[in-house]
Amino acid sequence: MSSEGNVAVHVHRDDEATKLGMWLFLFTELTLFGGLFLIYAVYRFTHQADFHIAAQNMDTFIGALNTIILLTSSLTMVLSITAIRRGSKKLSLLFQGITIFFGFIFLLNKYFEWSHEIHLGNFPGSEILLSKSQGDILFFGLYYVMTGLHGLHVIIGMIVIAIMMRFTLKNVITRNNNIKLEVAGLYWHLIDIIWIFLFPLFYLIS
Amino acid sequence: MIAQATNFAQNVDNTFIIIVGICVFFLVLITTLLITFAIKYNKKRNPKAVNIHGNIKLEIIWTIIPTLIVLYIFWLGWSDYIELATPPKDAMVINATASMWQWKFTYSNGKQADTLYVPVNENIKIKLNSTDVSHSFYIPAFRIKRDAMPNTNNSTWFNAEKLGSYTLFCAEYCGLNHSKMYTEVKVVTKDKFNNWLNSE
Amino acid sequence: MEEKEKHSLTNHSYSVYIIVWLALLTFTAITVAVAGINFGNATIAIALIIASIKTYLVLTIFMHLKIENNTFKVFIIIAIFFLIVTFVLLFSDYSNI
Amino acid sequence: MADNSIAISSKGHESYIDHKGKHSGLLGWIFSTDHKRIAILYLVAISSWFLIAVLLGFLIRLELLTPGETIVGAQTYNAFFTLHGIIMVFLFVIPAIPAIFGNFFLPIMLGAKDVAFPRLNLFSWYLYIIGGIFVIIAIFLPGGAPDSGWTFYIPYSIRTSTNMIFTLSAAFILGFSSIVTGLNFIVTIHRMRAPGMSWFRMPLFPWALYATGWIQVLVTPIIGITLLLIIVERVFRVGLFDPSLGGDPVLYQHLFWIYSHPAVYIMAVPAMGVITEIITVYSHKTIFGYKAIAFSSLAIALFGSLVWGHHMFSAGMSDTANFIFSLLTFLVAIPSAIKVFNWTATLYKGSIDLEPPMLYGLAFIFLFTIGGLTGIMLGTLSLDIHLTDTTFVVGHFHYVIFGTTGFAFIGGLYHWFPKMFGRTYNKKLAKISFWILLVGFNILYFPMFVMGWLGMPRRSYDYLPEYQSYHVISTIGSWILILALIIIVYTFIKALRSGERTHEMNYCGGETLEWKVETPPTHENFDEIPVITGGPYDYKQNELESEVE
Known part of the structure; x- marks a missing residue:
């Protein structure tokens, strides 16, 4: 590692440093969600039966659909990087656009899902929820917080990719200088990874 | 000392x-x-x-x-x-309920008191509970302390060997009158204790 | 071997990513299918193992970890190790051994 | 570093203070991405908060002079100790050394022109300022200043009607600022070391910052999410920790301490780094056991992240957890002990110059030893049951935090002040104030151990008369300490305004790179990036002279 450290001094642009910085940032996201997963794990352990019952409210189909949507968006994200590296700016832009579109569809699904639950009265502070068991209250508390925070990240990711599209258009991101798109991609994939864990924990335990 | x-x-x-x-x-x-x-x-x-x-x-x-x-x-x-x-199995159980900002002790026969009366040389198990925020049951002379929280089942135990009266504090900050939330432990002889327990 | 892979990835073939994507979809299908079968306590473990495999694929291929140098790999190991140890220590309080 | 032939600086260049950038005047500072200017920005902001928190501490002690009301009521007192804790922890101790000395000297010590992400660096200062503004809002908003204690324990922090949301947001934002600094330093250390500077040719202060950076990056988000959840819980009544909704208050404590215990090492490890530099410079000899000190920083960071449970021995954890956390706690004592022994051994056969920074260095070792040993008592399960939540703990962490970070901060400031500002300070005044500070410090905090052993609960507005004599001694100690701090502040302000100008590059005989750049450093530190050919503490002249002998 030490020998590589020296390159930085001479090259003005240090892609390696940018990537390291991004990865460290991803770790902060990882432990941010990690805290929530810790809470989830403990409550699931102490309220097993309640969690099973509460999870029956979740629609596995929508969950699985959203998983597929996010996985596919991850694919288009990485393809956009490949495209720009191959030199086809238009294709890269197309893939970035599709990624944002999938993000949007994901959120739309999420919106319908949330409204459905809220319609059923399973929302924080509602009398219906408060009359249920403690495990139910905790399950839905975690459900809203975790998917909500995740959704927030999807929105941020979409904004980031939109900025990347602009950069691509303006030739800030080019065939030989695409580190910005690359780290934006890392962020998008992390969102995907978090969903990969959220999906079984909320939809598949009933 | x-x-x-x-x-x-x-x-x-x-x-x-x-x-x-x-x-x-x-x-x-x-x-x-x-x-x-x-x-x-x-x-x-x-x-x-x-x-x-x-x-x-x-x-x-x-x-x-x-x-x-x-x-x-x-x-x-x-x-x-x-x-x-590890409290001994034969210990006498007293329920201690903490609330802002006082202690209440309930004995097996339903008697309640603000002061903790205990017989000397007897294993006493204190079951702790709180009605609002976190408190902590602390008797310096016994070197014991245990937090009392809502929705949890904490307990502690002791066997007082010396007659006398000792201070019982709340050791976990619990708001405005936290510092006033102390009472006494009175270690008395077994006879006196039974008289007290069955009085009223 | 690794040099070759690096070459193929930096040479920007689309096919590797599409294959991985298909694999990810397959694992999703498996995890949904398996969830219907009752394995008792093992259900959650199976789901988490599948999720971990999917994560591994995303990390190594989509996030290009495979062709990064060792610093990145050490970094990831530190972060994941930290998270796992935290889980274990926290559960020392909740599981009554 | 040993290679002095490299022309690192050429006289006559304008310093970073006089440098003309895009903006001039104040804007040239608050929009500057120069790591040194950012360090000065931090210095101003952090010192101001420090003085505010000191004032609060002074008022707390004054209130405790007599039982019952002395100067303020209980609600005000509770707000005082809450704010004292929040400001000291989040706005002073955690950022102090990394953000000021780390920012200023890390790139220079590595032979770099700046940190890896200069704009991010400035951004983190703005986050710090915004966090500070949130604290001010929380104090003055109508709901009343926060009174939950800096630990924000559930359920009290959900029930209290005071301005918790702003307070929690402040801590959240400040945590983010700390993460950004840590992230920046890790990448800087990986990528920006000068040619030839292998990991083991890196000075020990960067080593300490590296270990700290990892703790900051990995654990800070956990407190971030935890505090965010309290806000969510207060605003939307989401059931997460609140026992009335089925939550587990002990789980909150776990999550809180998963961050807040390692936070102690975010505070202490950089301070140890500063002290290591001071000890070797003023002994004029190489550090004893370079690798042992470097690895013990990493070991402290590692073990320190695994011992949070020792704050909760009386909270009702399982016996298994108590066993594990107590055992791990003792393991942290080992690398700490190694450091103390290595520092002491460095003094052996040195040529010790008792300049003000060195006095702080020696006092640091003494105070840290007391703090560490009382920490051992608190790590002992049976003793902790008796001592936790008493003033013993208060005494312990003031020895550990004020005695290390505080002393390293003041000592480091004396050490590097002429380098940073190109002006000298009054050494006599610095020495006098040091002795007053040391005496005041011990009179202030030592009685807390005795009181704590006798059962005096902490965070108590009122107390039983039997504890009064100790409180009186402690309060008198606080007056002595305040006197010393006033002299110290006076010394620095006087030095800034009318201290003698100096351009001496190496006024204390140091060997690391900051002594090979101009005083004060130029805008980009180095005209030409140095090539490193030896260890950081080679002190070649010692070896040459001993050969002549």
Whole structure:
């Protein structure tokens, strides 16, 4: 590692440093969600039966659909990087656009899902929820917080990719200088990874 | 000096004395070395420093010795603690309920009191509960402390060996009158206790 | 071997990513299918193992970890190790051994 | 570093203070991405908060002079100690050394022109300022200043009607600022070391910052999410921790301490780094056991992240957890002990110059030893049951935090002040104030150990008369300490305004790279990036002279 450290001094642009910085940032996201997963794990352990019952409210189909949507968006994200590296700016832009579109569809699904639950009265502070068991209250508390925070990240990711599209258009991101798109991609994939864990924990335990 | 009203308190104090002894030894050692070196190798007396990069043997010694000492201390603490953590089966149970900012003790026959009356030389188990925020049941003379929280089942136990009256604090900050949330433990003879328990 | 892979990835073939994507979809299908079968306590473990495999694929291929140098790999190991140890220590309080 | 032939600086260049950038005047500072200017920005902001928190501490002690009401009521007192804790922890101790000395000297010590992400660096200062503004809002908003204690324990922090949301947001934002600094330093250390500077040719202060950076990056988000959840819980009544909704208050404590215990090492490890530099420079000899000190920083960071449970021995954890956390706690004592022994051994056969920074260095070792040894008592399960939540703990962490970070901060400031500002300070005044500070410090905090052993609960507005004599001694100590701090502040302000100008590059005989750049450093530190050919503490002249002998 030490020998590589020296390159930085001479090259003005240090892609390696940018990537390291991004990865460290991803770790902060990882432990941010990690805290929530810790809470989830403990409550699931102490309220097993309640969690099973509460999870029956979740629609596995929508969950699985959203998983597929996010996985596919991850694919288009990485393809956009490949495209720009191959030199086809238009294709890269197309893939970035599709990624944002999938993000949007994901959120739309999420919106319908949330409204459905809220319609059923399973929302924080509602009398219906408060009359249920403690495990139910905790399950839905975690459900809203975790998917909500995740959704927030999807929105941020979409904004980031939109900025990347602009950069691509303006030739800030080019065939030989695409580190910005690359780290934006890392962020998008992390969102995907978090969903990969959220999906079984909320939809598949009933 | 603080009262030792239980057998457990004596164990804790013995451990404390041993650890204080070890700590004072190291503190005196380090301080003496610091002062001696600062004087002996002062710039005026010793204008030329000698580079010493390290000494593996010394490094190993001062890694291993502290390791052994701290493991010993750990064991002292653990063996006392495990005694405190396992209340005897035959212990008499008293429920202690904490709320902002007072203690309430409920006995098996339903009698309630603000002051904790306990018979001498008897195993007492205190079941802790709170109606609002976190509190902590703390009797310095018994060297015991346990948090009282809503929605949790904490308990502690003791066997008071000396008659008398001791302070019982709330040790966990609980708001405006936290500092006023103290009462007394009255250790009385068995007869007196029974009279009190069955009075009214 | 690794040099070759690096070459193929930096040479920007689309096919590797599409294959991985298909694999990810397959694992999703498996995890949904398996969830219907009752394995008792093992259900959650199976789901988490599948999720971990999917994560591994995303990390190594989509996030290009496979062709990064060791610093990145050490970094990830540190972060994941930290998270796992935290889980274990926290559960020392909740599982009554 | 040993290679002095490299022309690192050429006289006559304008310093970073006089450097003309895009903006001039104040804007040239608050929009500057120069790591040194950012360090000065932090210095101003952090010192101001420090003085505010000191004032609060002074008022707390004054209130405790007599039982019952002395100067303020209980609610005000509770707000005082809450704010004292929040400001000291989040706005002073955690950022102090990394953000000021780390920012200023890390790139220079590595032979770099700046940190890896200069704009991010400035951004983190703005986050710090915004966090500070949130604290101010929380104090003055109508709901009343926060009174939950800096630990925000559930359920009290959900029930209290005071301005918790702003307070929690402040801590959240400040945590983010700390993460950004840590992230920046890790990447800087990986990528920006000068040619030839292998990991083991890196000075020990960067080593300490590296270990700290990892703790900051990995654990800070956990407190971030935890505090965010309290906000969510307060605003939306989401059931997460609140026992009335089925939550587990002990789980909150776990999550809180998963961050807040390692936070102690975010505070202490950089301070140890500063002290290591001071000890070797003023002994004029190489550090004893370079690798042992470097690795012990990493070991402290590692073990320190695994011992949070020792704050909760009386909270009702399982016996298994108590066993594990107590055992791990003792393991942290080992690398700490190694450091103390190595520092002491460095003094041996040195040529010790008792300049003000060195006095702080020696006092640091003494105070840290007391703090560490009382920490051993608190790690001992049976003793902790008795001592936790008493003033013993208060005494312990003031020895550990004020005695290390506080002393390293003041000592480091004396050490590097002429380098940073190109002005000298009054050494006599610095020495006098040091001794007053040391005496005041011990009179202030030592009685807390005795009181704590006798059962005096902490965070108590009122107390039983039997504890009064100790409180009186402690309060008198606080007056002495305040006197020393006033002299110290006066010394620095006087030095800034009318201290003698100096351009001496190496006024204390140090060997690391900051002593090979101009005083004060130029805008980009180095005209030409140095090539490193030896260890950081080679002190060649010692070896040459001993050969002549």
